[in-house]
Amino acid sequence: MNTQKTPPSSSLEGIITTTGKGFGFVSLGEDSPREEDIRIEAGFLNTALPKDRVKIRLNPRVAEMQQTGEVLEILERAKMTFVGTLEKAPDAYYLIPQDNRVYVDIKIPTEKVPKDADKKKALVKLLPWADPKKSPEGEIVEIIGIAGDNETEIRAIVLDKGLPMELPEEIEQEAHQIKKTASALLLKEIPLRRDFQNVTTFTIDPADAKDFDDALSLQELPDGTIEIGVHIADVSAYVRPHMAIDEEARRRATSIYLVDRVIPMFPEVLSNDLCSLNEAEDKLTFSAVFTFPKEAFTDPKKEVYPETEWFGRTVIHSNKRFTYEGAQEVLDKKKGDFYRELNILNTLAKKIEKQNRDAGAIEMKSDEVKFVLDENKKPIGVYRKPLQDTNKLIEMFMLLANKKVAEFVGKKIGDGTDGKDESDEKGLFVYRIHDEPKPERLEMLQKFLARLGYKLPVKDGRVKSQDINKLLDSLKGKPEESMINTATIRSMAKAIYTTNNIGHYGLAFDYYTHFTSPIRRYPDVMVHRLLAHYLAGEQVTKEEMDEYKRLSAHSSEMEKLASDAERASIKFKQAEYMSERVGQTFEGTVSGVAEWGVFVEEDETKCEGLIRIANLGDDFYIFEKENYRIIGKTSHKTFTLGDKVKIKVKAVDIERKTIDYELVEKK
Numbered sequence: 001m002n003t004q005k006t007p008p009s010s011s012l013e014g015i016i017t018t019t020g021k022g023f024g025f026v027s028l029g030e031d032s033p034r035e036e037d038i039r040i041e042a043g044f045l046n047t048a049l050p051k052d053r054v055k056i057r058l059n060p061r062v063a064e065m066q067q068t069g070e071v072l073e074i075l076e077r078a079k080m081t082f083v084g085t086l087e088k089a090p091d092a093y094y095l096i097p098q099d100n101r102v103y104v105d106i107k108i109p110t111e112k113v114p115k116d117a118d119k120k121k122a123l124v125k126l127l128p129w130a131d132p133k134k135s136p137e138g139e140i141v142e143i144i145g146i147a148g149d150n151e152t153e154i155r156a157i158v159l160d161k162g163l164p165m166e167l168p169e170e171i172e173q174e175a176h177q178i179k180k181t182a183s184a185l186l187l188k189e190i191p192l193r194r195d196f197q198n199v200t201t202f203t204i205d206p207a208d209a210k211d212f213d214d215a216l217s218l219q220e221l222p223d224g225t226i227e228i229g230v231h232i233a234d235v236s237a238y239v240r241p242h243m244a245i246d247e248e249a250r251r252r253a254t255s256i257y258l259v260d261r262v263i264p265m266f267p268e269v270l271s272n273d274l275c276s277l278n279e280a281e282d283k284l285t286f287s288a289v290f291t292f293p294k295e296a297f298t299d300p301k302k303e304v305y306p307e308t309e310w311f312g313r314t315v316i317h318s319n320k321r322f323t324y325e326g327a328q329e330v331l332d333k334k335k336g337d338f339y340r341e342l343n344i345l346n347t348l349a350k351k352i353e354k355q356n357r358d359a360g361a362i363e364m365k366s367d368e369v370k371f372v373l374d375e376n377k378k379p380i381g382v383y384r385k386p387l388q389d390t391n392k393l394i395e396m397f398m399l400l401a402n403k404k405v406a407e408f409v410g411k412k413i414g415d416g417t418d419g420k421d422e423s424d425e426k427g428l429f430v431y432r433i434h435d436e437p438k439p440e441r442l443e444m445l446q447k448f449l450a451r452l453g454y455k456l457p458v459k460d461g462r463v464k465s466q467d468i469n470k471l472l473d474s475l476k477g478k479p480e481e482s483m484i485n486t487a488t489i490r491s492m493a494k495a496i497y498t499t500n501n502i503g504h505y506g507l508a509f510d511y512y513t514h515f516t517s518p519i520r521r522y523p524d525v526m527v528h529r530l531l532a533h534y535l536a537g538e539q540v541t542k543e544e545m546d547e548y549k550r551l552s553a554h555s556s557e558m559e560k561l562a563s564d565a566e567r568a569s570i571k572f573k574q575a576e577y578m579s580e581r582v583g584q585t586f587e588g589t590v591s592g593v594a595e596w597g598v599f600v601e602e603d604e605t606k607c608e609g610l611i612r613i614a615n616l617g618d619d620f621y622i623f624e625k626e627n628y629r630i631i632g633k634t635s636h637k638t639f640t641l642g643d644k645v646k647i648k649v650k651a652v653d654i655e656r657k658t659i660d661y662e663l664v665e666k667k
Helices: 150-160 169-180 182-192 244-252 268-274 324-333 339-359 389-413 439-451 465-474 481-491 522-535 542-579
Strands: 011-018 024-027 038-040 053-058 068-076 081-088 093-097 106-108 120-126 138-146 194-196 201-205 214-220 226-233 282-292 308-317 320-323 368-373 379-385 431-433 496-498 585-594 597-602 608-612 621-624 629-632 638-640 644-653 658-666
Touching: 011 038, 011 068, 038 053, 081 106, 081 138, 081 150, 106 120, 106 138, 120 150, 138 150, 150 542, 169 182, 169 244, 169 268, 182 282, 182 308, 194 282, 201 324, 201 389, 214 339, 214 389, 226 308, 226 339, 226 389, 244 522, 244 542, 282 389, 282 522, 308 389, 308 522, 320 324, 324 339, 324 389, 339 389, 368 542, 379 542, 389 431, 389 522, 439 481, 465 481, 481 585, 496 542, 522 542, 542 644, 542 658, 585 638, 597 644, 608 644
Parallel strands: 038 068, 194 308, 201 320, 608 658
Antiparallel strands: 011 024, 011 053, 024 038, 053 068, 081 093, 081 120, 093 106, 120 138, 201 214, 214 226, 226 282, 282 308, 368 379, 431 496, 585 597, 585 644, 597 608, 621 629, 629 638, 644 658
């Protein structure tokens, strides 16, 4: 065995990912593949827990083997509270963490545990833990409830991500104080703003939406041009920097959309009432207003680009609250409230979408999974909600507003495509950026596609977004469409918030930001404030610049945690739904393979479960990682991504949110 000596002083810092088996990996970068991570074997974690920032020492490198190391020091704990199930032992209680990456149970003295707590879920604070030979100890923050209960499980999901559930009472009180002065503020602001109260305006949102933060207006001007306004709730008119309500929103950074509820960033008196663009109410808005030539609507060959654009504070009066389905019905029947306006907007939106795609915008289509819940929030039905023209209509005009706001500010401060970054001198802005895929991820995707008979032209570690679109277009209607869509998404970098503009690869925009949802995203509030600065000719102070840079990074992290919580709530409801269908058979598609079994996604509900190797038959199966399949040693029967199978629900663990399937038939 050949070894390459590594100097004893060789050390580095990184973020560790641990496993339930007691070993871990330290990432060399956010997007580095597992093969390049530093492997930390069991016994060398030195109390490191998931996502902790650690200092490690590298071991001597063994040729053709993954680099290993040892944790020297915990530099920063990622979290100090954990959710799990309490279990009574002779000497103490132990919290069994619900996050299976936490490889140790947390010990709690019996005298510090309430009666009847055994088998209940709890939130526990970790006490200082420095000796890996001893069990970590903790103290109970909250007994959440009985495992498996809806309220318990949803609360456990959110708390385990370190996210807050309820808003503090002082925040609610401050929101009510803001509302008391809102009428006076409205009267004061109306004369100072561009008035759209008499212009046809409406909102289009999901049927169950309660907060409406965007509206569209349309009027045909005397010169024949078409004026379209994208009007966004002006949260910053009511919420000033560093108010208590603002500080709380900064900490949260986003609203959390779970299957059965929304945990709002702002109190409902603001999000659902004062700032919401409700029907038949005058509202303060921040707007992007565009004019288009009449030919953009009447001439099929005419491209769609705004002739003029205007940004500023406005006041509107929404004439109609449409649901997506209601607006779609008007378009389909070619009659009803505001049909002409909807038809013009829809025609322009389709042209904008085509132009974006021609420029390289990548379209990842996926139907939304929705649950039908009974009065106890138990799922009694699951269905896929396809995207309609009205969904695209809203999406296209929100993209246009976000793009144009970012372009307006970016060019003003010299932060963009000219190769120069003058933002330190002239100011800064909060962008939504999306980097190109990493070369190593593209290589993995290319190999995966080649084994399925598809080609992706990768040159010098880069791929044109137009070529990705061609690939995805060629898959439409094919069994492997969903699987390759998923693999392609996983190869992409994550979109983040930053003050350093590099453009948005997935949208093929040189400039992009988030301007259109300030009720549910704090970065949009920051964008409104910065845009107001630049429109007024004001400078952004050095202190504000530092603050916006920090808040951008924080918002990206909070967005990921909220997204993780949202996915966990879906998995919980899927497990709960399938728990009532044990023994029933379904059609499914192989969505993943591993050395321990085959993952299958049920076709209608998208409920993913595992067929364990032991339940595949009498053969001995071999996992071929490089071919994304498992193969029977004797029968040569294979299971690979995209295979169609018939499955039976074998068992469900609601607490762990796992589903076990049994193979009935391979198609």
